[in-house]
Amino acid sequence: MIISSQKEFSEILRALKEKNIFIIGCGKCATKLRVGGEPEVLEMQKRLMRAGKNIAGWTVLSSACNISSWDDVLAQNPGIGKSDALLVMSCGGGVSLISSLSERQVYPALDTESLGGMRLQDTMKELCIMCGECTVWEFGGICPVSQCPKGLLNGPCGGAMDGKCEVDERTCAWDEIYERQKSLGKLENLGSVHEPKDYSRKKRRQTV
Amino acid sequence: MSFESKLDVGKFVVTAEISPPKGTDTAGLLKDASMIKDFADAINVTDNQRAIMRMSPVAACSILESKGYETIMHMTCRDRNRLALQSELLGAFALGMKNILVMSGDHPVKGDHEGAKPVYDMDSVQLLGLVQKLNTGFDFSGNRLDGKTDFCAGAVTNIELSEIALIKLKKKINSGARFIQTQAVFDIEKFSSFLDKIKDTGISQSRIIAGIIPLKSEKSARFLNKNIAGVKVPQVLIDQMKNDRNPETKGMEIAAGLIKELHGMCGGVHIMPIGNHEKTKDILEWQA
Numbered sequence: 001m002i003i004s005s006q007k008e009f010s011e012i013l014r015a016l017k018e019k020n021i022f023i024i025g026c027g028k029c030a031t032k033l034r035v036g037g038e039p040e041v042l043e044m045q046k047r048l049m050r051a052g053k054n055i056a057g058w059t060v061l062s063s064a065c066n067i068s069s070w071d072d073v074l075a076q077n078p079g080i081g082k083s084d085a086l087l088v089m090s091c092g093g094g095v096s097l098i099s100s101l102s103e104r105q106v107y108p109a110l111d112t113e114s115l116g117g118m119r120l121q122d123t124m125k126e127l128c129i130m131c132g133e134c135t136v137w138e139f140g141g142i143c144p145v146s147q148c149p150k151g152l153l154n155g156p157c158g159g160a161m162d163g164k165c166e167v168d169e170r171t172c173a174w175d176e177i178y179e180r181q182k183s184l185g186k187l188e189n190l191g192s193v194h195e196p197k198d199y200s201r202k203k204r205r206q207t208v
Numbered sequence: 209m210s211f212e213s214k215l216d217v218g219k220f221v222v223t224a225e226i227s228p229p230k231g232t233d234t235a236g237l238l239k240d241a242s243m244i245k246d247f248a249d250a251i252n253v254t255d256n257q258r259a260i261m262r263m264s265p266v267a268a269c270s271i272l273e274s275k276g277y278e279t280i281m282h283m284t285c286r287d288r289n290r291l292a293l294q295s296e297l298l299g300a301f302a303l304g305m306k307n308i309l310v311m312s313g314d315h316p317v318k319g320d321h322e323g324a325k326p327v328y329d330m331d332s333v334q335l336l337g338l339v340q341k342l343n344t345g346f347d348f349s350g351n352r353l354d355g356k357t358d359f360c361a362g363a364v365t366n367i368e369l370s371e372i373a374l375i376k377l378k379k380k381i382n383s384g385a386r387f388i389q390t391q392a393v394f395d396i397e398k399f400s401s402f403l404d405k406i407k408d409t410g411i412s413q414s415r416i417i418a419g420i421i422p423l424k425s426e427k428s429a430r431f432l433n434k435n436i437a438g439v440k441v442p443q444v445l446i447d448q449m450k451n452d453r454n455p456e457t458k459g460m461e462i463a464a465g466l467i468k469e470l471h472g473m474c475g476g477v478h479i480m481p482i483g484n485h486e487k488t489k490d491i492l493e494w495q496a
Contacts (some may be wrong), residue, residue, distance in 0.1 A: 091427025
């Protein structure tokens with residue numbers, strides 16, 4: 001799941017110069033996280049109208065990052081054709097995809113934070129940075145590249161205090177990795193030296 | 209005799225830490241260095257310490273080396289990818305630097321450029337391995353160098369080690385750390401159990417250099433405990449600072465006492481004053 005959060009409304013308004021706005025929500029992650037589903041889209045409509053915008057319409061696509069026919073979207077949402085700009089309440093993937101299809105000015109209403117998930121009722125952030133070279137099994141299933149703010153592969157830095165990371169209140173990822181390996185009976189995994197990651201595996205702008 | 213030769217022969221070394229200027233004026237840097245000229249075996253020069261932007265340690269070390277000081281250049285993994293780390297190290301060696309101290313580096317959010325991109329392309333273990341490679345005449349990718357380095361690389365550690373921190377320290381030693389500089393020591397018993405813990409890591413105790421921060425006041429002691437990871441000033445010392453009429457002198461006495469006890473336990477001490485080195489000379493004279 002892609003973790004995103006709503007931008008400050010004032011920030012959205014600052015960018016949004018156009019008058020006639022069509023709002024697009026997303027039925028997947030943004031709905032689950034309650035940042036871009038129907039209730040949030042309707043709330044956004046209300047706030048934009050109060051701010052003097054004209055709302056040409058709104059929709060919640062089943063998935064903003066998976067659109068098989070833009071013509072179908074246009075046919076079902078004639079308001080898009082009457083709008084000057086689209087405000088997309090999805091992750092950056094959806095915003096970029098809709099930008100490439102719509103030939104219109106598209107604005108994001110959300111900030112995309114990380115690749116995470118929902119564990120029971122908990123939102124799990126930063127589970128993966130999509131490095132293109134998954135070695136999470138070597139760390140007991142806790143990825144230090146995403147969970148440690150420094151992405152350290154060979155053990156903790158000296159910055160944690162009372163088990164808390166130097167960056168914020170999170171628990172030191174390396175303490176968690178140690179405990180997990182211990183419970184899995186795999187402490188010997190921790191002794192091996194991990195080489196730097198191969199970032200050539202993560203080339204930009206590839207289309208399959 | 210070079211810093212490394214002194215470690216080799218088991219001389220009790222004194223290293224002292226200096227930060228490069230925040231700006232281009234090097235007068236303060238040279239003044240601070242001159243205060244420790246007669247007794248520091250090498251001067252540690254920090255690398256954007258606590259993620260606060262300052263002059264490059266390569267430049268600052270080069271200036272100090274040109275004035276006859278031996279330096280230990282700090283090199284963090286925070287600001288440079290593997291290309292920049294290597295080119296910086298080659299440049300530093302060509303300019304005369306022989307000693308480096310490798311560490312991850314405080315995260316940018318701790319410093320004065322919070323929005324800076326944290327690099328950490330390599331970690332301290334990997335960087336130590338890379339230095340070994342440069343020392344044998346090859347770069348990270350295995351290309352032959354036109355002139356190799358011959359660095360004496362060191363690593364850092366806290367003295368209260370969790371199991372996982374100890375594993376990492378072992379990796380640092382196996383990856384080529386020839387000396388270890390520790391976070392500040394305030395409790396000899398804790399330092400002694402640290403030495404016990406690292407007994408089988410393969411590094412001699414004569415290559416462990418214990419950190420010393422002379423306390424200035426009760427407030428500074430509390431500040432260290434609250435803000436500096438790996439530093440624990442015991443309550444008894446905080447009380448001594450609180451009850452003394454001249455806390456700064458008391459802090460110097462405490463530091464001198466610690467140094468005296470550390471003789472024979474480890475390879476030397478590393479002085480990291482709060483502020484400049486004005487009092488360092490007295491501390492070292494008092495401990496003798």
